[in-house]
Amino acid sequence: ARATGEHRRPPRVMILALSGGTGGAKLLDGLSQAVGQADLAAVVNTGDDGDFYGLRVCPDLDICLYTLAGVVAERGWGFADDTFRCLEGLQTYGQQAWFGLGDRDLATHIHRTVLLAQGCSLSETIDDLAMRLGVEASVMPMTDAPVRTRITTPTGPKTFQEYLVRDGAAETIDRIEMVGIDAAAPAPGLIDAIESAERIVICPSSPVVSIGTILGVPGVRSALAARRADCVAVSPIVGRRPVEGPADRFLAGAGYPECSATQMARIYADVAATFVLDDRDADECAAIAALAVEPVTTDALMPDRASRARLASRTLDAVGVS
Ligand code: FO1
Numbered sequence: 001a002r003a004t005g006e007h008r009r010p011p012r013v014m015i016l017a018l019s020g021g022t023g024g025a026k027l028l029d030g031l032s033q034a035v036g037q038a039d040l041a042a043v044v045n046t047g048d049d050g051d052f053y054g055l056r057v058c059p060d061l062d063i064c065l066y067t068l069a070g071v072v073a074e075r076g077w078g079f080a081d082d083t084f085r086c087l088e089g090l091q092t093y094g095q096q097a098w099f100g101l102g103d104r105d106l107a108t109h110i111h112r113t114v115l116l117a118q119g120c121s122l123s124e125t126i127d128d129l130a131m132r133l134g135v136e137a138s139v140m141p142m143t144d145a146p147v148r149t150r151i152t153t154p155t156g157p158k159t160f161q162e163y164l165v166r167d168g169a170a171e172t173i174d175r176i177e178m179v180g181i182d183a184a185a186p187a188p189g190l191i192d193a194i195e196s197a198e199r200i201v202i203c204p205s206s207p208v209v210s211i212g213t214i215l216g217v218p219g220v221r222s223a224l225a226a227r228r229a230d231c232v233a234v235s236p237i238v239g240r241r242p243v244e245g246p247a248d249r250f251l252a253g254a255g256y257p258e259c260s261a262t263q264m265a266r267i268y269a270d271v272a273a274t275f276v277l278d279d280r281d282a283d284e285c286a287a288i289a290a291l292a293v294e295p296v297t298t299d300a301l302m303p304d305r306a307s308r309a310r311l312a313s314r315t316l317d318a319v320g321v322s
Contacts, residue, residue, distance in 0.1 A: 014039035015316070016197035020210025021048070021060040022076035023236055023244050024203035025067040026302045028137075030312030031201065032068055033305070035321075037136035041193050042068075045205070046122070046141045047149035047178055047213035048160045052099055053090070055109040056116055059161070060210065061126055061141055062108060069133040076244075079104040098166045123187050140193075142214040145184035149209055150177045151253070160209065169246040173253025176208060181216045186223075194223040199319045200272075202233035204243060204300070207267045208250040215271070224271040232319045233272040234311070235261045238300055239280050262287045269293050274318050276300065276311075294318075 015035050019028055019042050032040050042064055049058045059077065066072035066079060073080045082102025091097040101109065108129060115125040121144040130139050151163040153171035163169060194200065205211050215221045224231060240260050242248055248259040256263055261277040265288040268275065275293045277284065278300035288295040296318040302308045316322070 014198045015041070015201060015321075016193050016199075017042045017201045017203055018205075018211055018214050019043070019060070019064055019203040020045045020205030021063040023302075024060075024205035024210065025063045025072070025076070026308050027201070027203040027234060027312060027315070028064055029067050029305065030302065030308030030310070031316075032137060033309035034312040034316060037068065041138040041140070041197070043140050043142055043187070043190055043193070043214060045210045045213045046143065047147050047209060048164075049146075049148065050159055050161050052101060052109070053095070055106070055113045057099075057101070057109050058112070058122070058126075058141070061139065062105070064139055065126070065129055065133055065135055068130075068135045068137050068139070071133065073102075078102050079108075099161055100165075121188075123189075138189075138193075140187045140190060142190065142217050142220070143184040143187050145180060147178055147180045147184050147213065147217070149213060150179050151175075152177070164246070169249055173249055176250065176253050178213050178216050181213070182218065184217050186217050186219050190217075191219060191223050194220070194227060197227070198230070199316065199321055200224065200227055200231040201315055202231065202268060202272055204234045204236035206236065206242075206245065206247045206250050207264055208247070208254045208256075212254070212267075221271065228271055228273045230319060231272040232274040232276060232296075232315055233264065233268040234315055235264050235275065235277040235281070235300055237261050237264055237281075238278040243301065260284060262291075265291055265293045265295070276315050276318055 044064050045060045048060055063077050071080055079102055082104045086103050087097045112125045122141050123144050149160040151158050152175040251259050261281040262284045265275040269291045276296050279297050282297045285295040298314045
């Protein structure tokens, strides 16, 4: 198999979304319900990527692809109804098996690794996976270069997945680094997509280790800042707590003093002129407005597919798309 990219239409991106894994993918699903996949593009964090048993695994990209393909498991990652026979076998052979790679999911990583070995770029492999999974939205990695998030705790440096999954995000963080980011170029088409999108949505993913990593790719933050008026960010923090994952630990590890919607709006103030936050945090609107960011309140939780579509519509409405 070779990635052809033949299914790609000429880019006519209407909505460009910046996303990490689970929380971001839920809003991507909402956006795809609101505008249709043909008018949706997503740029996705690759700092969580890693190699397991010689296979390239791209958790955030796969979560976004599986969600848009309608095959994601209920828990938000991996394939629905997957089995773990291969992982059990690996355990029998004394291999580490703390990262939950299901049998069907492994086919994705094997196929991607085969394509990479044939000389395809990461973008080409994602195009191919998207086409074969029936995803019509344009999904791209933030970069084709290897960028890896390194988390240093009192017990030493770890990969992102070692910190989050193997060690359960139990430790405080001393340092967060995006190894390789200074030498990384934006993925082909990314800067064009930022320049030509009608509106840009920053999904409710971690501002440090998901969106922060995308913004750290040289050239991305400044391209986005030029589109500030058309860019809206959605808060991943509700009631001073992360909706999912240990975003508070990552914020503290990156040196941000508080975990609040206002802190999110402050982090994005140079790139997003509009900020969607939860009704419960309406008392923060004045502080957000003081940043020259327009606060828009709504129910920002997404417990089901209908609420994803509703939040997506409200978010687009906040930047004049109805
Ligand atoms: N998250 C877990 O909490 N435990 C796992 O075993 C796990 C396996 C896994 C396999 C493939 C994949 O694409 C994602 C997976 N995730 C797992 C999710 C992932 O660790 C994180 O949610 C993202 O990296 C954060 O966005």
